[in-house]
Amino acid sequence: MKKVCFFDTKPYDRIYFDAFAKEYNFELIYCESKLNEKNVVLASGCDAVVAFVNDSITAQVLQTLSSLGIHVVALRCAGYNNVDFKEAYGKVHIVRVPAYSPYAVAEFTMGMFLSLNRKIYRAYNRIREYNFSLVGLLGTDFYGKTMGVIGTGKIGQVFMDICLGFGMKVLAYDPYPKERAGVRYVTLEELFRYSDMISLHCPLTKESYHIVDAAAIRNMKDGVILVNTSRGALIDATSLIDGLKDGKIGAAGLDVYEEEGEYFYEDYSGEVMPDDELARIISMPNVLLTSHQAFLTKEALKNIAETTMENLRQYFDGEALPNEICYQCAKGERCKKEHLERCF
Numbered sequence: 001m002k003k004v005c006f007f008d009t010k011p012y013d014r015i016y017f018d019a020f021a022k023e024y025n026f027e028l029i030y031c032e033s034k035l036n037e038k039n040v041v042l043a044s045g046c047d048a049v050v051a052f053v054n055d056s057i058t059a060q061v062l063q064t065l066s067s068l069g070i071h072v073v074a075l076r077c078a079g080y081n082n083v084d085f086k087e088a089y090g091k092v093h094i095v096r097v098p099a100y101s102p103y104a105v106a107e108f109t110m111g112m113f114l115s116l117n118r119k120i121y122r123a124y125n126r127i128r129e130y131n132f133s134l135v136g137l138l139g140t141d142f143y144g145k146t147m148g149v150i151g152t153g154k155i156g157q158v159f160m161d162i163c164l165g166f167g168m169k170v171l172a173y174d175p176y177p178k179e180r181a182g183v184r185y186v187t188l189e190e191l192f193r194y195s196d197m198i199s200l201h202c203p204l205t206k207e208s209y210h211i212v213d214a215a216a217i218r219n220m221k222d223g224v225i226l227v228n229t230s231r232g233a234l235i236d237a238t239s240l241i242d243g244l245k246d247g248k249i250g251a252a253g254l255d256v257y258e259e260e261g262e263y264f265y266e267d268y269s270g271e272v273m274p275d276d277e278l279a280r281i282i283s284m285p286n287v288l289l290t291s292h293q294a295f296l297t298k299e300a301l302k303n304i305a306e307t308t309m310e311n312l313r314q315y316f317d318g319e320a321l322p323n324e325i326c327y328q329c330a331k332g333e334r335c336k337k338e339h340l341e342r343c344f
C-alpha cells in the first residue's frame with residue numbers, strides 16, 4: 001500500500017479523497033499546515049506528496065523530498081506558479097489537475113461581478129440591521145456593456161459564454177487567440193481602454209506578473225469593475241488601492257491576493273491583521289474579497305480527487321504521465337514527454 005502525504009488540507013478536501021482511498025489502495029496522511037521548508041520532513045516514510053495552491057514547492061523542499069525518496073508531487077490544482085521547476089527536473093515529477101470544473105470558477109466570477117455591480121453583499125448587511133434604504137445601491141445593466149477578458153483558456157471561454165448570454169459585448173486578450181463567435185480579440189491596451197468590466201483568467205507567469213499595474217489602471221475607463229479569480233500577483237496591490245481610492249476603479253472583486261499565502265484558508269478573526277494593504281483593501285465598501293474559493297464546488301472537488309489519485313496511480317504503475325509538467329512544457333515548449341511519455 002502506497003503512503004501519500006497531503007499538505008494544506010481541510011475537512012471538505014478529505015471527504016472527497018477518502019472516498020477514493022480504498023479503490024486506489026493508498027494510505028492517506030493529512031497535514032493541515034501548508035508545505036514549506038521546515039515541515040517537509042512530515043512526509044518522511046511516504047511515497048508521494050499532494051500539494052495545493054499556497055504550498056511552497058521550493059528548491060529546498062524538492063531537495064528534501066528527493067533525499068526522502070519521494071519523487072512525485074501531485075498538485076491538486078491547475079495553477080503551478082508555486083513550483084521551482086528547474087530544481088524539480090530530473091528529481092521529482094510534478095503532476096497536476098489541468099481541468100476540474102471551469103464552470104465552478106467562471107460562474108463564481110460572474111457572481112462577483114453581479115454582486116459588486118448591484119451591491120448585493122451591502123444590501124445583505126443592511127437588511128440584517130433592519131436598514132431598508134436603497135441609497136448607495138445603484139447599479140447598471142450588464143446588457144450591452146463591454147466585458148474585457150484576459151486569458152481565454154478553459155475558464156475564460158466558459159466565462160465569455162456567460163457574458164454573451166447576458167447580452168454583453170466581449171473583448172479578449174490572449175497571446176494564443178481562439179476565434180469564437182461574438183468575441184473580438186484586441187491588444188491589451190485596447191482591452192483596458194474600452195472595457196466597462198475586466199476579468200482575469202490567465203496564469204501567473206513572468207510575462208503576466210502585475211499585468212494590471214498603475215499604467216494599466218490609468219488606461220482603464222473611469223469606474224471600471226475589475227475581478228481577479230486567477231492569481232493574486234496578476235494585480236499590483238499598491239496600484240489597485242490607489243485606483244480604488246481615487247475612484248478610477250469603481251469596484252474590485254478579488255478571490256486571490258498577491259500575499260494570500262499566509263492568510264487564505266486560515267482563521268485570523270481573533271488577531272490584528274498584520275498585512276496593511278490587505279486590511280486596507282478589505283476595509284473598502286466597493287471591494288468583495290473571498291479566500292481563493294472560486295473552485296469550491298462538489299463537482300470540482302470530486303474531479304480534483306479523482307484526477308489526483310489517477311495521476312499518482314499512473315506514476316506508481318510506471319505508466320505515461322499525461323498531466324505531468326516541467327519547466328519546458330509549462331511554457332508551452334516541446335519536452336521529452338512527446339517520446340518518453342514522461343518529462344524525464
Ligand code: NAD
Nearest residue numbers: 079151152153154155174176201202203208229230294295
Ligand atoms: P488555461 O491554461 O486553460 O488557460 C489560460 C489561458 O491564458 C491560455 O489561453 C493562455 O494562452 C492564456 N495566457 C497565458 N499567458 C497569458 C498572458 N500573459 N496574457 C493573457 N493570456 C495569457 O487555464 P484555466 O484552466 O482557464 O485557468 C486559468 C487560471 O485560473 C489558472 O492559471 C489559475 O491561476 C486560475 N484558477 C483559479 C481558481 C480559483 O479557485 N480561484 C481555480 C482554478 C484556476
